[in-house]
Amino acid sequence: MRQLKSYDGLEQKQWLQQIRFNTRTRSLVLTIVLCLMVLAAYGAGILIPQEAAAADFLHAKQPPSWQHLFGTDNLGRDILMRTLKGMSVSVTVGIVASCISAVVGILIGIAAAAGSRFWDGVISWVIDLMMGIPHTVLIILISFAMGRGLRGLLAGIAATHWTSLARLIRGEVLQLRSRHYIAVSRRMGKSDCWILIHHLLPHLVPQFLAGLILMFPHAILHEASVSFLGYGLPPEQPAVGIILAESMTYLSSGMWWMAFFPGLLLVLTVWLIDRLGENLRRVIDPYSAQK
Amino acid sequence: MNKTANRIVIIFLKNCIRMLSLLFAVSIISFALVSASPIDPVQQYIMGIGPVSEEQRAGIEAYWGVDKPPTVRYFSWLCALLHGDFGTSLLYRRPVIEIIAERFQNSFAMMLCAWIFSGIIGFSLGCVMGMNRDKWQDNVIRKLCCLLSSVPTFWLGLVLLLIFAVKLGWFPVGFSTPIGMRNNEVSIWQRLHHLALPALTLSLMSFSNIALHTRQKMIDVMNSSYILFARARGEDRWTLFARHGLRNTILPALTLQFASFAELFGGSVLAENVFSYPGLGSAVSAAGLNSDVPLLLGITLFSTLFVCVGNMIANLLYGIIDPKIREVGQ
Numbered sequence: 001m002r003q004l005k006s007y008d009g010l011e012q013k014q015w016l017q018q019i020r021f022n023t024r025t026r027s028l029v030l031t032i033v034l035c036l037m038v039l040a041a042y043g044a045g046i047l048i049p050q051e052a053a054a055a056d057f058l059h060a061k062q063p064p065s066w067q068h069l070f071g072t073d074n075l076g077r078d079i080l081m082r083t084l085k086g087m088s089v090s091v092t093v094g095i096v097a098s099c100i101s102a103v104v105g106i107l108i109g110i111a112a113a114a115g116s117r118f119w120d121g122v123i124s125w126v127i128d129l130m131m132g133i134p135h136t137v138l139i140i141l142i143s144f145a146m147g148r149g150l151r152g153l154l155a156g157i158a159a160t161h162w163t164s165l166a167r168l169i170r171g172e173v174l175q176l177r178s179r180h181y182i183a184v185s186r187r188m189g190k191s192d193c194w195i196l197i198h199h200l201l202p203h204l205v206p207q208f209l210a211g212l213i214l215m216f217p218h219a220i221l222h223e224a225s226v227s228f229l230g231y232g233l234p235p236e237q238p239a240v241g242i243i244l245a246e247s248m249t250y251l252s253s254g255m256w257w258m259a260f261f262p263g264l265l266l267v268l269t270v271w272l273i274d275r276l277g278e279n280l281r282r283v284i285d286p287y288s289a290q291k
Numbered sequence: 292m293n294k295t296a297n298r299i300v301i302i303f304l305k306n307c308i309r310m311l312s313l314l315f316a317v318s319i320i321s322f323a324l325v326s327a328s329p330i331d332p333v334q335q336y337i338m339g340i341g342p343v344s345e346e347q348r349a350g351i352e353a354y355w356g357v358d359k360p361p362t363v364r365y366f367s368w369l370c371a372l373l374h375g376d377f378g379t380s381l382l383y384r385r386p387v388i389e390i391i392a393e394r395f396q397n398s399f400a401m402m403l404c405a406w407i408f409s410g411i412i413g414f415s416l417g418c419v420m421g422m423n424r425d426k427w428q429d430n431v432i433r434k435l436c437c438l439l440s441s442v443p444t445f446w447l448g449l450v451l452l453l454i455f456a457v458k459l460g461w462f463p464v465g466f467s468t469p470i471g472m473r474n475n476e477v478s479i480w481q482r483l484h485h486l487a488l489p490a491l492t493l494s495l496m497s498f499s500n501i502a503l504h505t506r507q508k509m510i511d512v513m514n515s516s517y518i519l520f521a522r523a524r525g526e527d528r529w530t531l532f533a534r535h536g537l538r539n540t541i542l543p544a545l546t547l548q549f550a551s552f553a554e555l556f557g558g559s560v561l562a563e564n565v566f567s568y569p570g571l572g573s574a575v576s577a578a579g580l581n582s583d584v585p586l587l588l589g590i591t592l593f594s595t596l597f598v599c600v601g602n603m604i605a606n607l608l609y610g611i612i613d614p615k616i617r618e619v620g621q
Contacts, residue, residue, distance in 0.1 A: 125312075129320075132313050132595050132602075136557035136572075140579040141591060145324035221443050225561055228445050229576045244446060248565070252464060256453050263446030270441040 027282040034276040038091075041269060045088025048081055064257050071257035074250060079243070083262040086238040087269055090227075093150070094220035097157035101219070102212040105162035106204065109169025113177065114196070123170075127163045135160045136229075139222065143231040153232035157222050165211035172207055176200055206284050213277035217270045224266055240266045299607070306603040310596075317595045318369065321588055326361045330582050333357055336381055368588075378585035382577060387589040390574065395593070398563070398570030401486045401493070402555055409494035410548045413501030418540065420502065421509020422532060433506070436499035444558050448492040448565035455488060462488045464566075489562040496558050497551065504547055508540045546608050552601030556594050 064071040070079035112123040130138070139156035146152030176182065176199070185195055226232050227241030235242055240262055247258035333352055337343050343351075371378065377387035416436075420429045456464045463485055512518065512535060521531055560572035567573065571590055578586040 128309070129313055129316050131553060132598050133317060133591065134553045134556040134560070134594050134598060136560040137575055137591055137594050140560075140575060141321055141324050141587070144330065144579050144582075144587065145328045147329040217441055221441070224443050225445055228443075228561070229564060230580050231576075241445075244449065247449070251449070251453060252457055254457065256457070259446075259449045259453060263443065263449065266446065267438075267442050270443075271438060274437070274441050 024283065027279045031276060031279040031283060034272055034279065038269070038272055038276060041084065041272075042088050042091055045084045045086070045091075048085055063255075064261070070261040071255075073243075073246065073258055074255075079258060079261060082238040082243055083240060083265050086240045086243055086262070087265060089233065089237065089239050090220055090223050090241075090266070091269065091273075093153060093157070093223045094216055097154050097223070098161060098212060098215035098219040100154070100158040101161040102165055102208060102215060104158065105165030105211065106169050106208050108162065109166040110173055110196070110200070110204075112166065112170045113173030114192070120170075123166070127166060130160065130163050135222065136225065139226050140229070140231060143226065148231055150233060153223065153226060156226065156231075157219050160222070161215055161219060165208075165215070168211060169204060169207060172204060173200060176203055209284050210277075210281045213280055216277060217274045220266075220270055220273070302607060303603075306606055310599040310603060313599060314592065314595060318372070318588075318592060319365070321591045322365050322368065323361075325584050325588060326364070332381070332582050332584050372592075377589040380578070380583055380586040382581050382583040382586060387585050390586065391571065391589055391593050394569060394571045394574050397486075397568065398559055398572060400482070401490050401563075401568065401570060402559055404486060404490035405493035405497070405559075406548065406555060408490065409496075409498040410501065410544070412494065413498035414505050414541070414544050416498070417502040417505025417544070418509055418532070418536065420506040421513065421540070422528065422536065424510055424513070429506075432502070436502050439495065439499045442496070443561075444492060444496045445561040445565050447495060448489070448562050451488055451492055452565060486568070489559075489566045489568050492562045492565070493555070493558050497554060500551065500554075501544055501547055505540050505544050508543050509536055512536055512539045542608070546605045549601050549605040549608065553598045556597060 059068070059072050062068055062072045068078050068080065070083065073079055073082070108123060112120045133141075138160055139153075142156035142159055143149075143152035146155055182195060182199055185199060190198075223232070224239070224241040224244075227239045228245045229241075230245065233239045233242060235246075243262045244259060247255070247262070250258055333348065336351065337348065368378070375388065377391070379385065380387050380390055383390055416432050420432050423429050452464065456462045513531075518531060518535060521535060526534070556572070559570065560576060562568070563570045563572035564576055571594070574586065575590040575594075577583070578590065
C-alpha cells in the first residue's frame with residue numbers, strides 16, 4: 001500500500017515535468033507571442049484607413065483623452081492613428097533595408113574569406129572606410145546623392161549596416177576553411193562551389209539569420225532618426241520621425257503628448273522586435289546563444 | 292626603452308598612412324555621391340537669392356565650373372583642399388573652414404562632456420554588474436542597458452527637453468549662449484548650462500555599450516585562476532576589485548571608448564538638432580537639407596578625420612600602454 005502511494009507521487013512528478021517547458025520550448029512560445037504582437041501592430045498600421053488620421057480642426061491640440069488616446073496634433077489629426085500608420089512604414093523600411101544589408105554582408109564576408117589575401121585586404125580596408133565615416137553623416141550623404149526620398153533612405157541604411165555582419169561571416173568562414181572535412185572533401189575532388197553550398201552555407205545560415213534579426217532594431221532606429229532630421233520620407237507621409245520633428249515646434253507651448261507618445265510607441269516596438277530577435281536567435285542557433 | 296619608442300613611431304606611422312588613404316578615399320566617395328545627386332546646387336543657390344536672368348545663371352554656372360566634367364572639378368577641389376581652401380558655404384556665406392573651426396569648438400565641448408560622463412557611468416555600472424554577476428543588481432542594470440539601446444537618441448532628447456527645460460525650467464531650451472548676448476560676454480557657466488542637456492542626452496545613449504563590455508571583461512577576470520588564488524589567500528571583494536578587477540578592465544574600456552568616436556559624432560548630429568545647439572552636427576544636417584555642397588563635403592571629411600584620430604588613439608593605447616602587448620613586442 002505504502003509503496004503504491006510513493007509510486008503515485010512519482011507519476012505525478014513526471015506529469016509535472018511534462019508541463020514545465022524547457023528553455024527551447026519557452027523561447028519558441030515567446031517568439032510566437034512576440035511575433036504575433038509585432039504583426040498585430042504592423043497590420044493595424046496598414047488596415048487603418050486614411051480617414052482615421054484625417055485633419056479635424058474642431059478637435060485640434062487636444063490633450064490625451066479616451067476619444068483620442070494619444071491626443072490630437074495641431075491639425076486635429078489623431079496621433080495614435082498617425083503613429084500606428086507611421087510605425088508600419090518605419091518597420092517596412094527597416095526590414096527591407098536590413099535584408100539588403102544582410103545579403104550584402106554575407107556575400108562580402110564570404111568573398112573576403114574565400115578569395116585571395118589581396119582581396120581580403122581590400123575588403124577589410126573598405127569595411128574600415130565604412131566605419132570611418134559616422135553613420136548618420138554617411139546616410140545624409142547617400143540620401144542627398146539619391147535626391148532624398150524613400151530610395152535614398154533605403155540605400156543609406158542598407159549601405160551602413162552590412163559591415164559588422166561581413167566581419168562576423170569572414171571570421172566564421174576562415175575558421176571553417178581549416179577544418180579537416182573541408183580538406184578531405186577537396187581531396188575527393190569536389191569543386192569550390194560544391195563545398196560552399198554543402199559544407200559552408202549550412203554553418204552560415206544561422207549566423208546570417210541571427211545577424212539579420214539583430215540588424216532590424218538598428219535599422220528602424222536609424223530610419224526614425226534620419227526622417228527626424230528631414231531626409232527620407234516626404235513630410236505628408238506619417239513616419240514616426242516626421243511626427244516627432246513636427247512636434248518640436250509645439251514643445252514650448254506645452255503640447256507634450258505630441259512628442260511623448262509616438263516616441264514611446266517607437267521604443268516599445270523596437271524593444272519588442274529586439275526581444276523577438278533574441279528569442280528567435282535562441283531557437284535557431286542554440287549554441288552561440290548560450291553565451 | 293629605445294625599442295618601445297621605435298615601436299610607437301612605427302605604429303604611429305602605419306596608422307597615419309592608413310588614415311591618409313581613408314581620407315583620400317572618403318574625399319573621392321563623397322565627391323562622387325554629391326556629383327551624382329539629382330539636386331541641382333545652382334538651382335538651389337538661385338532660389339536663395341531670387342529671380343535671375345538666363346545670362347546671369349550661365350555666368351554663375353561658368354564661375355562655379357558646373358559645365359566641366361566631374362573629374363576636372365574633383366581635382367580642382369582637391370588642389371584647393373590641399374592649400375587649405377574648403378570653399379565658401381552657400382548657407383552661411385562664409386569660408387567653410389571658419390564655420391567648421393567655430394562650430395567644432397561648441398561640438399567638442401559637448402562631446403567631451405558626454406564622452407567623459409558616459410565613460411565614468413558606463414564603466415562603474417559595468418563593474419557593479421560584473422562583480423555581482425546574476426544577482427539583482429546585475430539583472431536590473433542589464434535590462435536597463437538593453438532597454439536604453441532601443442531608445443532613439445532624439446526622442447530621449449525631446450523627453451529631457453520637455454521635463455527639464457519646458458516643465459521645470461532648470462535648463463534653457465536651446466542654443467549654446469543666452470539669446471541677445473555677444474559671444475565674448477558669455478561666461479563659462481552659461482556655456483556649461485547650455486550644453487548640459489545635449490551632453491546628458493548623448494551620454495545616456497552611449498553608456499550601455501561600454502557598461503555591457505566592461506561587465507563581460509569583469510566576469511572573465513573574476514573567473515580566472517589568479518582570482519581563485521587571491522580568494523584563497525583571503526582577499527575580500529573590495530581588494531579583489533581594486534587590485535585585479537579594476538586594473539584589468541580599465542584599459543579595454545578606455546580603448547573601446549576611444550574607438551566609439553563614430554557613434555559619438557552620429558549621436559551628436561541628432562542631439563544638436565533637438566536642442567538647436569550650434570555645432571557641427573546641426574550644421575551638417577542643415578547643409579544637406581539646403582544643398583550646401585562645400586559645407587557638406589567639408590564636414591564629412593572633418594568627421595572622418597575625427598573618427599580616425601579616435602581609432603588611432605585606441606590602437607596606440609592598445610599597443611603601447613598594455614604591458615602584456617608591450618612585452619611581447621620587445
